[in-house]
Amino acid sequence: MCEIMKEIEKLRRRIDEIDDQLLELINQRLMVARNIGDIKSRFGAAVVDARRENQIYQRLSSLNGGPLKEAALHRIFQALIAAGRGIQSPLKKGSLVPLYVVIGNPVGHSLSPVMHNSALAHEGLGGCYLACQVKDIAAAVAGIRGLGIRGASITIPHKVSVMEYLDEVDPMATDIGAVNTIVNQDGILYGYNSDCAGGVQAISDKTVIKDKDVAIIGAGGGARALGFGLKREGGVVTIINRTPSRGEKLAGDLGCRFRPLAEVNELPYHIVVNATPAGMTPDVDGIPLSSSLLEPETVVMDMVYNPLQTRFLKEAQSRGCVTVDGVAMFVHQGAVQFELWTSLAAPVDIMRQVVLEELESR
Numbered sequence: 334m335c336e337i338m339k340e341i342e343k344l345r346r347r348i349d350e351i352d353d354q355l356l357e358l359i360n361q362r363l364m365v366a367r368n369i370g371d372i373k374s375r376f377g378a379a380v381v382d383a384r385r386e387n388q389i390y391q392r393l394s395s396l397n398g399g400p401l402k403e404a405a406l407h408r409i410f411q412a413l414i415a416a417g418r419g420i421q422s423p424l425k426k427g428s429l430v431p432l433y434v435v436i437g438n439p440v441g442h443s444l445s446p447v448m449h450n451s452a453l454a455h456e457g458l459g460g461c462y463l464a465c466q467v468k469d470i471a472a473a474v475a476g477i478r479g480l481g482i483r484g485a486s487i488t489i490p491h492k493v494s495v496m497e498y499l500d501e502v503d504p505m506a507t508d509i510g511a512v513n514t515i516v517n518q519d520g521i522l523y524g525y526n527s528d529c530a531g532g533v534q535a536i537s538d539k540t541v542i543k544d545k546d547v548a549i550i551g552a553g554g555g556a557r558a559l560g561f562g563l564k565r566e567g568g569v570v571t572i573i574n575r576t577p578s579r580g581e582k583l584a585g586d587l588g589c590r591f592r593p594l595a596e597v598n599e600l601p602y603h604i605v606v607n608a609t610p611a612g613m614t615p616d617v618d619g620i621p622l623s624s625s626l627l628e629p630e631t632v633v634m635d636m637v638y639n640p641l642q643t644r645f646l647k648e649a650q651s652r653g654c655v656t657v658d659g660v661a662m663f664v665h666q667g668a669v670q671f672e673l674w675t676s677l678a679a680p681v682d683i684m685r686q687v688v689l690e691e692l693e694s695r
């Protein structure tokens with residue numbers, strides 16, 4: 334036993350030595366990154382260079398012959414590069430760091446912090462995005478005003494109740510009846526619904542929406558936001574829902590057709606969207622309706638993103654359908670938020686990559 338402890342102690346000392354060297358090297362690397370940032374700033378060049386960062390990842394993964402997994406290598410260097418951007422930040426010493434939050438209850442599982450913090454770091458913006466578990470939405474909105482928080486994501490259960498505390502609500506969010514994004518512009522709070530535009534963008538990446546027949550399965554918040562977005566894009570929407578009264582209500586608000594889920598025995602649509610939690614972890618064998626009803630070449634979207642490849646999407650793919658995963662919608666709604674808050678184009682590829690890595694590591 335004593336010999337084993339001695340051996341462990343020896344190995345731990347070796348780890349400490351390696352950590353010392355790593356720390357020294359990381360600081361050296363940061364100093365070089367800062368020098369590059371200073372030179373670029375002097376010549377007015379953009380400090381962040383996504384192409385160069387890609388080259389770094391590619392070079393290192395081609396060199397990696399050890400037990401370090403590709404995803405872990407990526408995460409480690411992503412953190413190093415983000416730390417480099419932090420000290421290259423255009424924010425001067427003493428200037429205020431812009432704060433962003435996600436407000437919900439529960440909120441610990443939210444992927445938004447990792448997504449938005451990576452986007453902020455990638456753009457060299459030096460802001461910080463935090464998760465806040467909130468019971469009292471009125472107090473939280475007062476906090477946004479009082480603390481000068483630049484932007485907030487609003488999630489379950491506050492998307493509807495938050496609306497009465499805002500100064501202005503975007504007409505589309507008013508129609509949907511839910512706000513998931515707040516922009517604080519010089520103390521005036523504006524509300525938006527980015528689920529709507531995010532879902533539309535995720536589908537538009539795969540197909541034209543105008544004049545297409547679209548079936549949305551579900552009649553909750555997700556279906557409502559996407560339904561309004563697809564209608565605005567010229568899609569011909571049908572709501573399919575398990576509980577007829579709820580489906581009829583949404584169809585009435587949208588001015589579109591309704592079909593009870595139990596009576597569906599064919600799906601003659603160009604686009605079919607699962608906006609129910611069927612198939613979401615831990616119910617991974619769940620499916621909103623039989624995939625045998627799907628016609629080949631239909632564009633099938635699943636709003637569920639955990640797992641990324643739901644049973645519905647896997648079966649749709651094997652039937653020859655084009656698929657859109659829930660992360661696409663999630664990332665695009667986040668990109669809309671980022672653009673509203675910063676007026677910069679969101680680094681969508683980076684956002685998707687970190688969200689996928691985060692999901693994989695959970």
Ligand SMILES: NC(=O)c1ccc[n+]([C@@H]2O[C@H](COP(=O)([O-])OP(=O)(O)OC[C@H]3O[C@@H](n4cnc5c(N)ncnc54)[C@H](OP(=O)(O)O)[C@@H]3O)[C@@H](O)[C@H]2O)c1
Pocket residue numbers: 528550551552553554555556574575576579580594608609610611613619620621636637638659660662663664666
């Ligand atoms: N990817 C994204 O960015 C994104 C955005 C929003 C939502 N989502 C996901 O989309 C899903 C729905 O979210 P939501 O907020 O709209 O939920 P919600 O408001 O609770 O609505 C759920 C809807 O699904 C139906 N439903 C529930 N379980 C079902 C089942 N086993 N079979 C058939 N229908 C079922 C319900 O029908 P009844 O009316 O009969 O109860 C209801 O219409 C969730 O998994 C959520 O995580 C993803």
